[in-house]
Amino acid sequence: MVDRELHALCVTELASAVAGGEVSAVEVTRAYLERIERFNPALNAYLHVDAQGALAAAAAVDRARAQGDAPGPLAGVPLALKDNLCTRGLPTTCGSRILQNYVPPYDADVVERLRAAGAVLLGKLNMDEFAMGSSNENSAFGPVHNPWDLSRAPGGSSGGAAAVTAARLSVAALGSDTGGSVRQPAGFCGVTAIKPTYGRVSRYGLVAFASSLDQVGPIARNVRDAARLLAVIAGHDPRDATSAQSPVEAYEDECSRELSGLRVGVLVDAIAGCEPSTRQAIESALSRLQALGCEPVTVSLPHAEHAIAVYYIVATAEASSNLARFDGMRYGLRVRGEDLRDTYRKSRSAGFGREVKRRIMLGTYALSAGYYDAFYLKAQRVRTLIVRDFERAFERCDLLLMPTSPGPAFKLGEVKDPLSMYKQDIFTLPASLAGVPALSMPCGLTDGRLPIGLQLVGPHFTEARLVRVASALEQALGVATSAPDPGPGARA
């Protein structure tokens, strides 16, 4: 038998314990369902819990083991999914009223892969509506609370995925990242997330926000867990025309390897602009990397300061087009109007929340006659300058070290105007625009015991290198990644 509480075991430990018969998948699943029932009311992280489906999947894992079948890499491991990943027969709301009652008829590619690997899917997680937000306050179903401090935001848009991972209401989770949406909440909640190279993971069944930026990514308690999840979900999918053909590497084998000789690019200006606790934590992580044999190199991304303007033009333009499909005809909310056009307008106006409307308006404006060249095309050209900045930087270093966010988790309700919220994304947007992989991991706690995140960014398809550096740094730093259990009914 396992001598620790079941919820204390991470993905790789649980998979081994289930494979070795030390614990049954059903026992583990029950333990998680109990924790969800007890602690989710304080966090508001799950929108839908599929107890029946999870127990059935767990029982199937136990039966397969009893028959002597070889277990998959996630056999018997309870996981949870951001609610913009389509799940056959389970609600998929995207945190929006317009999809409140939507049940997809198919699984996303990543969901198929998790099921095939033996994972037990606990349920669907709260998020900013259509993944548009940096605090989870844009969910139609109320904000998620940060498990480290219930009065604070968990980050966004994958706030539910980061919160359940930190609070151990799931072993790990999948989120999606368009401009930082797995990295920033992972930083706020003290867990690890990978935004893969664009094209590394299939977008089939991920409800589209901005198609040239969206990627599914894992959020986990440690680097090895994130590496295992990435290896399961990565790979070519003919159903996504932008899915990459390049082979999936054995990311987990990169854990606990030597780092000597790697050149780490340091963005001095970026670090200088952060809150003091973040600055100190990043600087101390850098000295750890030096002690592990890495060579620091000062680099700059001169156009990164324009990433906010570029991103909020490109992403909203793509969103205005993608979200045109929500018209009340084939699925989702329909509000009857006088005629067809009026029905479109009434359905969309009743179904979308404020931030989604704001972004659709901004994107529609940027694409409209007379403004296309000045906004949309200009932004795509400046995007090229940002891509070139990365190419130049990677001539001189193997990866970049930067903060995930300018500071730790802010209070719910603290960041009021839209532009101030957009500026929270300054460090995560450049990698999204360039399509390069980025990993966020905890690198310390503030005096007030809030997690601080750092980001490792590499050239296209260098996820293995990021895992290697992150794993060594994780061991050297020894940062706690478990939030305290929230008191029952302790919602702030």
Add this chain to the structure above:
Amino acid sequence: MARLTLDQVRHVALLAALELSDDEANALRDELGAILDYMVALESLDVSGVEPTFHPLNMAASLRSDHLQPSLSREQALAAAPESEQGAFAVPKVLEGEG
């Protein structure tokens, strides 16, 4: 670039198929105006001769052979429809002067 006028907000809402209350339209005029003011900083950058990046990876469009594959059944495809009849999506009248 000037801030948005209320007429422009109304025009964009029409293009986006959104119906805005007066309060919403006024708030959007101010909020979008402030965001666009911030974005004006891009004007100062010289991008002559710089190609736009519409896609982050230089990948060729992938083609597949055109053959029949299993897909959703009619019932599955219609299951989430707000209204359906006779095996089809039921929608408000599209053409004028009929029915």
